[in-house]
Amino acid sequence: MMTLLKSAKIIDQSSPFHNKTVDILIENGIIKEISPSISSSENYKEYNFENLHVSQGWFDSSVCFGEPGFEERETISNGLKTAAKSGFTAVAVNPKTNPVVDNKSAVEYILNKACGSATKIYPIGSLTKNSEGKDIAELFDMQNSGAVAFGDYNKALNNANLLKICLQYAQNFNALVLSYPQDNSIAGLGIVNEEVNSTKLGLKGIPTLAEEMQIARDLFLLEYTGGKLHIPTISTAKSVKLIKEAKQKGLDVTCSVTAHHLTLTDDELKSFDTNTKVLPPLRTSKDIKALIKGVENGTIDMITSDHNPIDIEHKKVEYSNAKNGTIGLESLFGATNTVLATETIVNALTTNAKNRFNIKQTPVNIGEQADLTLFNPEGENLFLKENIFSTSKNAIYLNKPTKGTVYGVIANNKIEL
Known part of the structure; x- marks a missing residue:
């Protein structure tokens, strides 16, 4: 036809x-x-x-689907349909599964389950075995089977020497290494941004220092080893500054920011809505201004939904006990379109992101x-429950204005x- x-x-x-x-x-x-x-x-x-x-198809560099292991949260099939209806023709899926995607068979399973969809799937393999941060996973084998990058989703690598070895080893086959930016010794048991709101609400805070120290460490390692590093979901003004300085030095580093960190502050915590519990935590208006500027000037390479479906049993609980995460594929464009120019958003979802993850460009020609x-x-518009295509309904943007x-x-x- x-x-x-x-x-x-x-x-x-x-x-x-x-x-x-x-x-x-x-x-x-x-x-x-x-x-x-x-x-x-x-x-x-x-x-x-x-x-x-019309633009060339959008690519989201960080999504989670539950399958295998957490199908009650999201299957690969429904996840890809959600992505397509949200404007994405390609997604990189994180290894937040059970078992973790840390071997070539697991990569091949995900690719086979995605056959026949409008949206293509690109698996991110776990950087370490079982994402435990102890031993390097089978990176070379996974890349040969179709993995486009390697990282332990939302888990910081405490062992600096292990990240050094990963960056050195990955250069042998030009692989992209992801390192989640959080120093766990600083973050401690924190669950929200450490600021005025965390103190007022009696919630344990994660200082911006936790993110910035880890980024500084990782950039020092990258300068020493060489290689390709991607820092997902940065959230602070100083993080933007650190990455900008690293790029000016010529380091091969990229980073992403989520739609909710570009648009929502930790004032959202006042509702105690567990959908606002995300990692990294929502920050302040000062951080938002720096993040928006970072996207506009190219310091921040890509925007992501960081789509992370969580079932109601793990969200409809006390705030401190709720799991981190929000769905975001459906609301990404409408949310970011309230603060960024359309062309800026399209560039951050196409050329910049695809180039970094070695995904073929398809110009409209x-x-x-x-x-x-x-x-x-x-x-x-208002983002309403009927706008949600995901199996899980943990949407941080529910009932919020979009454009x-x-x-x-x-x-x-x-x-x-």
Whole structure:
């Protein structure tokens, strides 16, 4: 079947049609024609969306699906459908599973379960066996089986020498190493940002120092070893400064920030809503300003949802006992679109992120495979429960204002709209 998108404004700096409003004709998953007007034929499936914008498919560098082991939270199948409806044609999935993805069989299992979806899955292998931070996992074998990077999700590597060895070893096959930024000896038993609100509410705090010390340590190690380092989900103003200085030195380092850290402060804690319990914790307006500036000037390379489904049994409990995590695929664009320019968001979800994780670029151009995200950047909305496609409903953005609408994706020779 031929698919015709009418009056689509293309947002893709790698495309010769960037910022032009055109019709796009797709046949068997390939873009056949792009022109100001294409006449519809009887066998064309035509789509007319309000204020339609099209970019190359978005990529989220940090999502969790429960399968295997936590299928009650999210299966791979439903997770990929959620990603597609949220505008993502590719996701990197963390090894937060049971068993942990620390060997090639586990990588191959995830890839096989994802066959036939509009959204492609890219497994992140565990950096250490069982994500315990003691011994290096089978990195080379996992990369040969399809893993795109290696890290222990939301677990800091306390052993500096082990990270040094990982960075040295990974260079032999040009692998990307992820290091979660938290010094556990400083964070202690903290559960929220250490600031005025934590004191007022009687909640144990995690100082920004915990993140910044770990980043400083990791950057020193990277300077010593060489290699490729990615620091996921930074959250403080000083973290942005440290990474900017490292890049100016020529170190091969990238970082990401979550949509909720770009838009929400620790004032959210006053509700004691356990959906606000995330790691790293929500910080202050000063941090938000620095993070937004970091995305705008390229210090922060990519935006992520850090999508982390948690079942109700582990969220509808006392705040101190609740598990960390929020779902975020469905709300990422609408949330970030309230504080960033649309083109900035698209760049942070496409070119920058894909390059780092070695994922093929697919510009919106004639002859290219259709790997498209369809959206409308205008319009004020509230993020409601009916906007959630995930099995788990632990959404930090529930009942909060968003801007814009995601229509879905055309990718992998499939349509999810």
